[in-house]
Amino acid sequence: METSSEISSYKKESQELAEKAFNGLFPEKNFNYIVSISYSGKFSDYNANVKFSKTWMQFKLSKKWVLVSEEIKIGLLQSLMLKIFKVKKSTLNTDLYNKFLKNAHISAEKTKKDEVLESSFRRINEKFFNGMMDMTNLEWNKSSNVLGRYEYGSDTIMISKILEDDYELMDYVMHHEMLHKKFKFKEKNGRTLHHSSEFRKEEKAYPDSEMLEARLKRVISTHKSLSKPASFPKRKRRFSLKFW
Numbered sequence: 576m577e578t579s580s581e582i583s584s585y586k587k588e589s590q591e592l593a594e595k596a597f598n599g600l601f602p603e604k605n606f607n608y609i610v611s612i613s614y615s616g617k618f619s620d621y622n623a624n625v626k627f628s629k630t631w632m633q634f635k636l637s638k639k640w641v642l643v644s645e646e647i648k649i650g651l652l653q654s655l656m657l658k659i660f661k662v663k664k665s666t667l668n669t670d671l672y673n674k675f676l677k678n679a680h681i682s683a684e685k686t687k688k689d690e691v692l693e694s695s696f697r698r699i700n701e702k703f704f705n706g707m708m709d710m711t712n713l714e715w716n717k718s719s720n721v722l723g724r725y726e727y728g729s730d731t732i733m734i735s736k737i738l739e740d741d742y743e744l745m746d747y748v749m750h751h752e753m754l755h756k757k758f759k760f761k762e763k764n765g766r767t768l769h770h771s772s773e774f775r776k777e778e779k780a781y782p783d784s785e786m787l788e789a790r791l792k793r794v795i796s797t798h799k800s801l802s803k804p805a806s807f808p809k810r811k812r813r814f815s816l817k818f819w
Contacts, residue, residue, distance in 0.1 A: 586611070589610050589611060589612035589634075590609075590610045592612065592645065592648065592649065592652065593606075593608070593610040593612065593632060593634070594606045594610075595649055596649045596652035596653045596656060596668070597656060599649065599666050599668055600653055600656060600657070600662070600664060600666065608627075608630060608631055609630060609631040610631070610632050610633075610634070611631075611632075611633050611634065612634045612635075612636065613633075613634070613636070614635075614636050614637070614638045614640060614641055615635055615636070615637065615638065616637075616638050618635070618636070618637035618639075619637065619726050619728060619729055619731070620637055620639045620679065620683065620726065620728035620729035621637050621639050621640065621676060621679055621727070621728030621729075622637050622726075622728065623635060623636040623637060623640065623651060623655065624655070625655040625656075625658075625659065627659055632659075634652065634655065636651070637728070639728065643675070646668055646671055647668070647672050649668045649672075650666070650668035650669045650670070650671050650672025650673070650675075651672050653666060653668055653669050653672070654669055654672060657669075663763075663764035664764055665762065665763065665764050669762070673760075673762050673767075676727050676728065677727065677759045677760070679727060679728045679729075679730075680711075680727060680728075680729075680730035680756070683712070683728070683730035683731075684712075685710060685711070685712055685730070686712065687712035687714045687731060688712075688713060689713050689714060689715065691739065691745075692713040692714070692715070692732070692734060692745075692749075693710070693713060695734075695742065695745050695746050695749045696708075696710065696711070696713060696732070696749060696753070698746055699746055699749050699750045700753070703750060703753075703777075703781075704753065704757070708753055708756065708757065711725075711730045711731060711732050712729060712730055712731035712732070713731070713732055713733075713734075714731065714732075714733055714734075715733070715734060715735070715736045715739070716733040716734060716735050716736065717735075717736055718735055719735060719737050719798035719799070720795070720799075721733075721735065722734070722735040722737070722738060722748050722791060722794075722795070723735065723748040723749070723751055723752045724752065725752040725753075725755035725756055727755075727759065727760075730756070732752045733752075734748055734749060734752070735748075737794060737798055738794075741794075743787070744787060744790060744791060744794065747781060747784070747787045748791070750778075750781055751778060754774050754777055754778060755774075758771060758773060
């Protein structure tokens with residue numbers, strides 16, 4: 576159990592880290608925020624978010640960030656701050672953060688497997704990537720709104736369970752997510768681009784892509800009509816760093 580002095584020291588370190596991040600972005604401004612930084616096992620690898628008001632910032636980071644160097648962690652906080660303040664800017668730290676995230680997949684443990692998804696991955700790998708794509712973590716996603724998702728930090732492709740019995744659509748979505756693994760993302764002045772022109776070119780080269788896109792829209796529409804929309808209370812503003 577942490578002592579009061581340890582808690583006080585940690586709060587001071589969090590405040591100083593956030594202040595360094597802020598000053599690196601806005602050296603001409605005063606930092607007038609109370610800051611808290613916490614680490615959670617509920618996040619996917621290297622994801623994070625921030626809640627904020629006029630007087631405080633509350634950062635929540637994946638536990639994977641605990642051992643990451645201060646320079647890269649500052650880049651993460653700066654990336655979240657850029658979203659908060661809606662500013663387009665880059666720093667040495669945000670560049671380090673982006674390079675780190677693009678290479679995080681190299682050390683990611685491969686523990687999530689599924690026979691059906693692995694077969695789909697191998698089919699697409701041989702047909703479109705000359706068998707050169709390294710195997711990722713693969714798992715099903717219960718969402719009917721997000722048909723596919725790639726997480727850079729954990730090197731994980733998730734495919735919606737509603738595609739489980741349609742191999743043609745499953746392969747098409749798998750191809751899209753494998754393109755995310757191939758191209759990662761581009762960044763400029765604090766803006767992150769996940770669907771570059773090169774990405775779109777290879778995506779459209781998939782046979783019958785327009786027909787498959789139309790089918791996917793029908794699948795989503797059908798599942799939406801079968802489920803009632805949930806009602807959620809309004810929440811404080813929150814900005815996250817998640818990659819799809």
